[in-house]
Amino acid sequence: MLHFFMLFILFTSLFSAEVKQYRWANGESYLTFLENHKLPLKTLYYNLDKDDQFLTKEMISGVKYQILSSSDGEIEQLLLPINSKLQIHIYKKNDAYEFEAIPIKSITKKEALTLKITSSLNYSIVKETGSKKLARVLESAFKNSLNFKRDLRSGDKMVMLYEQSYRLGDKFAMPVLKAALIEMKGKKHHIYLNESDDNFYNERGSRVENFLLSAPVKGARISSYFTKRRYHPILKRWKAHLGVDYAARRGTPIHAAGDGKVIYASNAGSYGNLVKIRHSGSYETRYAHMKSFRKGIRRGKRVKKGQIIGYIGTTGRSTGPHLHFELRKNGRAINPLKVVKISSKKLYGKVRKKFLRMRKEYDKNMDYHLKRMTKYKRVPKLTRECYFNNI
Numbered sequence: 001m002l003h004f005f006m007l008f009i010l011f012t013s014l015f016s017a018e019v020k021q022y023r024w025a026n027g028e029s030y031l032t033f034l035e036n037h038k039l040p041l042k043t044l045y046y047n048l049d050k051d052d053q054f055l056t057k058e059m060i061s062g063v064k065y066q067i068l069s070s071s072d073g074e075i076e077q078l079l080l081p082i083n084s085k086l087q088i089h090i091y092k093k094n095d096a097y098e099f100e101a102i103p104i105k106s107i108t109k110k111e112a113l114t115l116k117i118t119s120s121l122n123y124s125i126v127k128e129t130g131s132k133k134l135a136r137v138l139e140s141a142f143k144n145s146l147n148f149k150r151d152l153r154s155g156d157k158m159v160m161l162y163e164q165s166y167r168l169g170d171k172f173a174m175p176v177l178k179a180a181l182i183e184m185k186g187k188k189h190h191i192y193l194n195e196s197d198d199n200f201y202n203e204r205g206s207r208v209e210n211f212l213l214s215a216p217v218k219g220a221r222i223s224s225y226f227t228k229r230r231y232h233p234i235l236k237r238w239k240a241h242l243g244v245d246y247a248a249r250r251g252t253p254i255h256a257a258g259d260g261k262v263i264y265a266s267n268a269g270s271y272g273n274l275v276k277i278r279h280s281g282s283y284e285t286r287y288a289h290m291k292s293f294r295k296g297i298r299r300g301k302r303v304k305k306g307q308i309i310g311y312i313g314t315t316g317r318s319t320g321p322h323l324h325f326e327l328r329k330n331g332r333a334i335n336p337l338k339v340v341k342i343s344s345k346k347l348y349g350k351v352r353k354k355f356l357r358m359r360k361e362y363d364k365n366m367d368y369h370l371k372r373m374t375k376y377k378r379v380p381k382l383t384r385e386c387y388f389n390n391i
């Protein structure tokens with residue numbers, strides 16, 4: 001593959017091939033995209049295996065993608081990011097188009113933001129950084145433990161430590177909040193990301209977020225975890241698993257993970273018998289490969305958390321009885337185990353010790369910024385030469 005990219009740098013300089021960046025339009029599907037660009041639907045969609053076909057459904061509006069065209073306007077290469085880890089690469093080889101899923105190359109920087117709040121938290125952050133995403137991650141991390149609307153005053157202070165990824169010179173994907181401190185009415189409130197389970201805890205090691213959902217299968221073993229990309233050692237290809245698999249005997253009841261409304265209960269090809277439930281807060285859960293639906297479970301039906309909606313099976317593209325469980329927020333697949341109750345709310349033992357050590361480091365860092373009220377540095381645009389060399 002590397003060899004191939006080297007070739008294109010040469011091309012770029014010799015034949016003045018052009019790389020252009022676009023934004024994925026709202027409502028655009030991968031298939032209409034292929035049609036609009038006169039790309040072959042058969043090789044780039046219908047002949048793909050089911051996993052790759054699934055990936056093409058993950059394109060999200062607003063995502064920046066790149067096209068490398070030859071001087072006569074023909075598409076030579078395409079890069080379509082489908083999540084923060086994986087992208088679709090379409091390229092021409094011997095006059096035919098090829099499809100592959102490959103890792104996204106990005107660089108991650110540790111950044112900090114220190115602020116004296118002048119109006120709402122959201123407004124203050126966006127004004128200083130220009131980033132709505134930073135405001136969103138901070139607000140959502142404190143959502144269940146603090147009431148900013150009621151308690152925040154002008155003059156209060158905050159520090160957040162986070163990691164930001166950059167792809168092809170631009171900010172890319174959501175920033176990952178590592179630790180934050182908010183001083184309200186002279187009192188400091190902290191949260192820290194615990195790396196071992198990806199959840200936020202306070203200074204005492206108690207989880208600050210509420211569990212939104214309960215596990216959909218009682219006492220079942222998790223046979224496959226959520227991942228935005230993994231390398232399949234046998235197929236020698238990159239794949240994603242955008243859900244969690246619970247292995248259980250055929251006929252085991254499946255429960256609604258939260259209160260909501262059934263928006264789909266029917267067969268869906270490789271998903272097999274599929275139920276989709278819409279919950280509040282733009283969350284949606286999906287339950288795939290069911291043997292059958294519970295009587296009365298159909299589109300439009302309201303369900304309660306814990307209510308049985310169907311039974312474990314192996315319909316669709318499945319190798320054995322299991323539930324493929326997905327959680328989506330605003331249409332994007334996220335790790336269900338981040339919001340499903342699986343463990344206690346407090347850290348114990350070794351995990352707690354490790355957490356407290358990490359907390360010390362973060363505290364030192366945040367106190368440093370708070371004392372100096374470090375000015376936020378906007379990162380200058382990084383250069384974007386030789387795109388296809390540096391994906």
Ligand SMILES: [Zn+2]
Pocket residue numbers: 224241243244245323324325
């Ligand atoms: Zn699965």
